[in-house]
Amino acid sequence: MATFKEFRNNVKPNWCPGCGDFSVQAAIQRAAANIGLEPEQLAVISGIGCSGRISGYINAYGLHGIHGRALPIAQGVKLANRELTVIASGGDGDGFAIGMGHTVHAIRRNLDITYIVMDNQIYGLTKGQTSPRSAEGFKTKSTPEGSIENTLSPLEIALSAGATFVAQSFSSDLKQLTSLIEAGLKHKGFSLINVFSPCVTFNKVNTYDWFKENIVNLDQFPDYDPSNRIAAMNKIMETNGMLTGLIYQDKERKPYEDLVVGFKPEALAKQDLTLSREDFDKLLAEFK
Amino acid sequence: MISQLSWKIGGQQGEGVESTDRIFSTALNRLGYYLYGYRHFSSRIKGGHTNNKIRISTKPIRAISDDLDILVAFDQESIDLNAKELRSGGVIVADAKFSPTVPEGIEARLFAVPITAIAEELGTSLMKNMVASGASWALLGLPLEVFNKAVEEEFGRKGPAVVEKNVEAVKRGAEFILEQAGGPLEEFRLEEADGKQKLFMIGNEALGLGAIAAGCRLMSAYPITPASEIMEYLIKKLPKFGGTVVQTEDEIAAATMAIGANYAGVRTMTASAGPGLSLMMEAIGLSGMTETPLVIIDTQRGGPSTGLPTKQEQSDINALIYGTHGEIPKVVIAPSTIEECFYDMIEAFNVAETYQVPVIVATDLQLSLGKQSCEPLDYEKIVIERGKLQTGELPPLEEHKMFKRYEFTEDGISPRVLPGAKYGIHHVTGVEHDQEGRPSESAANRKLMMEKRLGKLRSLRIRDAIKADAPSEAPDLLIVAMGSTGGTIDEARTRLAAEGITTNHVTVRQLHPFPSDLVEPYLKQAKKVVVLENNATAQLANLIKQNVGYHDKIESLLKYDGTPFLPHEIEKACKEMK
Numbered sequence A: 001m002a003t004f005k006e007f008r009n010n011v012k013p014n015w016c017p018g019c020g021d022f023s024v025q026a027a028i029q030r031a032a033a034n035i036g037l038e039p040e041q042l043a044v045i046s047g048i049g050c051s052g053r054i055s056g057y058i059n060a061y062g063l064h065g066i067h068g069r070a071l072p073i074a075q076g077v078k079l080a081n082r083e084l085t086v087i088a089s090g091g092d093g094d095g096f097a098i099g100m101g102h103t104v105h106a107i108r109r110n111l112d113i114t115y116i117v118m119d120n121q122i123y124g125l126t127k128g129q130t131s132p133r134s135a136e137g138f139k140t141k142s143t144p145e146g147s148i149e150n151t152l153s154p155l156e157i158a159l160s161a162g163a164t165f166v167a168q169s170f171s172s173d174l175k176q177l178t179s180l181i182e183a184g185l186k187h188k189g190f191s192l193i194n195v196f197s198p199c200v201t202f203n204k205v206n207t208y209d210w211f212k213e214n215i216v217n218l219d220q221f222p223d224y225d226p227s228n229r230i231a232a233m234n235k236i237m238e239t240n241g242m243l244t245g246l247i248y249q250d251k252e253r254k255p256y257e258d259l260v261v262g263f264k265p266e267a268l269a270k271q272d273l274t275l276s277r278e279d280f281d282k283l284l285a286e287f288k
Numbered sequence B: 001m002i003s004q005l006s007w008k009i010g011g012q013q014g015e016g017v018e019s020t021d022r023i024f025s026t027a028l029n030r031l032g033y034y035l036y037g038y039r040h041f042s043s044r045i046k047g048g049h050t051n052n053k054i055r056i057s058t059k060p061i062r063a064i065s066d067d068l069d070i071l072v073a074f075d076q077e078s079i080d081l082n083a084k085e086l087r088s089g090g091v092i093v094a095d096a097k098f099s100p101t102v103p104e105g106i107e108a109r110l111f112a113v114p115i116t117a118i119a120e121e122l123g124t125s126l127m128k129n130m131v132a133s134g135a136s137w138a139l140l141g142l143p144l145e146v147f148n149k150a151v152e153e154e155f156g157r158k159g160p161a162v163v164e165k166n167v168e169a170v171k172r173g174a175e176f177i178l179e180q181a182g183g184p185l186e187e188f189r190l191e192e193a194d195g196k197q198k199l200f201m202i203g204n205e206a207l208g209l210g211a212i213a214a215g216c217r218l219m220s221a222y223p224i225t226p227a228s229e230i231m232e233y234l235i236k237k238l239p240k241f242g243g244t245v246v247q248t249e250d251e252i253a254a255a256t257m258a259i260g261a262n263y264a265g266v267r268t269m270t271a272s273a274g275p276g277l278s279l280m281m282e283a284i285g286l287s288g289m290t291e292t293p294l295v296i297i298d299t300q301r302g303g304p305s306t307g308l309p310t311k312q313e314q315s316d317i318n319a320l321i322y323g324t325h326g327e328i329p330k331v332v333i334a335p336s337t338i339e340e341c342f343y344d345m346i347e348a349f350n351v352a353e354t355y356q357v358p359v360i361v362a363t364d365l366q367l368s369l370g371k372q373s374c375e376p377l378d379y380e381k382i383v384i385e386r387g388k389l390q391t392g393e394l395p396p397l398e399e400h401k402m403f404k405r406y407e408f409t410e411d412g413i414s415p416r417v418l419p420g421a422k423y424g425i426h427h428v429t430g431v432e433h434d435q436e437g438r439p440s441e442s443a444a445n446r447k448l449m450m451e452k453r454l455g456k457l458r459s460l461r462i463r464d465a466i467k468a469d470a471p472s473e474a475p476d477l478l479i480v481a482m483g484s485t486g487g488t489i490d491e492a493r494t495r496l497a498a499e500g501i502t503t504n505h506v507t508v509r510q511l512h513p514f515p516s517d518l519v520e521p522y523l524k525q526a527k528k529v530v531v532l533e534n535n536a537t538a539q540l541a542n543l544i545k546q547n548v549g550y551h552d553k554i555e556s557l558l559k560y561d562g563t564p565f566l567p568h569e570i571e572k573a574c575k576e577m578k
Helices: A021-034 A051-057 A070-080 A092-098 A100-109 A154-160 A174-186 A208-214 A229-238 A277-285 B017-030 B076-085 B115-121 B125-139 B144-158 B160-181 B203-213 B228-241 B251-263 B274-290 B317-322 B338-355 B365-369 B443-455 B483-498 B516-525 B539-547 B567-577
Strands: A042-046 A061-064 A085-091 A114-119 A165-170 A191-196 A243-249 B004-012 B034-040 B049-057 B068-073 B086-095 B108-113 B199-201 B218-221 B244-247 B268-272 B294-300 B331-333 B358-364 B372-374 B427-429 B466-469 B477-481 B503-508 B510-512 B529-533 B554-558
Touching (some): A042 A051, A051 A061, A051 B427, A070 A085, A070 A100, A092 A100, A092 A114, A154 A229, B017 B125, B076 B086, B144 B160, B203 B358, B218 B251, B251 B274, B251 B294, B294 B365, B317 B539, B331 B338, B477 B483, B477 B516, B477 B539, B477 B567, B483 B529, B516 B539
Parallel strands (some): A042 A061
Antiparallel strands (some): B004 B049, B034 B049, B034 B372, B466 B503
């Protein structure tokens, strides 16, 4: 069985020292090893942005696609080979701005993939513009007078779109993050894990200390029931989205792959492509 | 006895024009006639004039006719809009309910049949299409049993009572008109067909069928006219072969999902029209850059923007070839017949996997939606080629080394492995990368990678990259075209030949990379070249000028009013240009 070290490659990330994304990388590597995966059984599909580089920093199959499109690519991979464990990942700009349409529809489609968003409330790679996750009033290069748009709540959106697994974590809490990624990977269906992953270079407001002060950790509430969707929504609203832990999980709903008529349990990519003469003749007969 | 005839039915959209046409043509197909259909429709569901035209022949035909023999009209608007097409002595079968009149200056025989009245008498006005088609069928003197069989198939699932009523409606329509006309019309008596049933389908169905034969098992797509029939056909068929169709949230998702699935090893395609193709451009670039196979169908329609969504045009050529930013290898194939729609899908998937490139199959609305007879399709010609896909066991990798997915090779094509393979791990990125797929900004590597990718297609020639019908060694005219216009051109050429004008005809099927070497000899020998296309800026002609030359010989015949060329238009223009 592979150890987390086997999920490392020797590529040095181009992230700034102190970037929250390092912990996300480590947590994915640990979670993959903990659930018993071999590197070749994992595919990490990422978008564009600092965090989008993550697929190149894990020893697994990795595809670094185009901005905002990690999710449709990841869903294609899963449909083609459902034996693979598929992680989609990227930043808050990737998933909640340019890719928001895909995020909502991937949630309602509910293929068995895990979506890890590294949420730093800013555009880092383009050197500091506002993101849909920026707070109102937040000053950036593109909002010099402060953002005048409402902050998007991905957790509320996920719940209302019918998400079957919603979690949030903080890159300082490697233990919780790893265990949530493990739970997401094991969940049969779409899992959204939003991770507060501070940008130490361009975001001087939402810092590690700021998160430590403002986060409510659900792990401290043993009575919290993540199977209750209304309670989950209330909790998100009560905390203004500043909570971590497993927020909601629906263990009943079957993943998309199980609902597709005629879809077999083995990977489609491994099935025979050839059309028999008999089937060919049957198809033609309908046009006579 | 005549060898061919044109029949048209017109009415308000949603009035049964489609179903009448379907039953009428199915019955004709059973008798072995060759058929070629044309749909005039609008982007709305109910209301608005719509008409379907069928050309019926004892010999193969691939063109709409200039004129019309029989017009079946549910309203006066259908007569007013279409009567001018009727040849002198043509016939109008119309509903007596609206007291039809023949427009001034038109010489046509009018049969006013109480279509609605008979239908209502039998229980519902819905059956008026059956009364009307029964009447027009009877005028042709064709066997009623064959027609009734087609009616039975159309309504069978609704139960025997419904079938019986519709058969009765057909009979009543037939009886009425035969009494009025004094029997079938001799001038419309068709020679007997060979009795061999042909395949009868639209291009979109042939494309879908071709995809299944090619081993395509997934399709991700977003509905759009005139491409939707492809996904509708495949969602009915793919589950039987373990696959499925995903209706995505947009065309960007459709193209990128297809890239993900192809990357993971399943032949996957998407299909759209101009607006969707515009949205897919970035994804096409990703496919080219990451050398991930991808097949996209573009059913061209009237552009730009929403344009004329239900009308004929061939104006995406530039967009398909040049649309992606940066420089990638890409193949654009344009089938020109219904049979080619089938075979080209197999070719498209083979080329996409062999060369690891995006392949666009570009039809046009008339080819995609015109229902027509199709020659028998050959099972033996279905061959699946997956190029350098490694399916066996791979040797272990050195520590911290990845599989050289982008290895420099003589032909520029690298071995490809699928996710899941042990010792096959590599990185894939749209960022410039090295042989293992790791991002690289090295100038030396960049140069080699660009040359590797762009060099892959240097010698690519698809099967029949061009088609030439060149009986003359020094023709007065060489006609060059693409897509659905070929049949109409050939019809015009027969007429031109009768007038002593010699012509050759070249159909360009591989639009990109342009097969200059194959086209050049035909340009050279011709006195003059007419490039005929359904767009306003002569995109195909410019492609030829750019790649082959002969600017001084080339003239354009362009039509961009949303309708396909008619034979007489080509005949007239060619005579003037000669």
